[in-house]
Amino acid sequence: MALIVDCPTCKAKVEWQTDNEYRPFCSKRCQLIDLGEWADESNKISQPITPEVVMSEEMLDALEGEFLQNNKFFVEPE
Template identity: 45%
Template sequence: MDRPAVRTVTCPSCKGPAVFAESNRWRPFCSERCRSVDLGAWASERFRVPAETPPGDDDQAPPTH
């Protein structure tokens, strides 16, 4: 019987090959270390999703009654 080909992807952290299958519990990373490095970058805000603050949200004081 033919075995399916093992799919590999580039690890987002170290740029090495990473097996993209259920057998790799850290996918798409190649290892737990690379997964932790990536998580740390998000936690320290080295990685950010760009967003614009809606106009007027920070410019105005809250209304007083």
């Protein structure tokens, strides 16, 4: 049974499938309308920005290692 969601822009019913390149949107048009709303700052994340955390070299190295492990497309072929 496929999951059916509402398009965030026009509220049309959309089947959530991997072959739908526009999901969760119903079409390229709705996807671009949403992008435009973000670009003109009509949409924004409502959570306040937290204060910066000072990171040590060890913390950065650990984050980089974890990122590269989970995102193999950033690793150059040997």
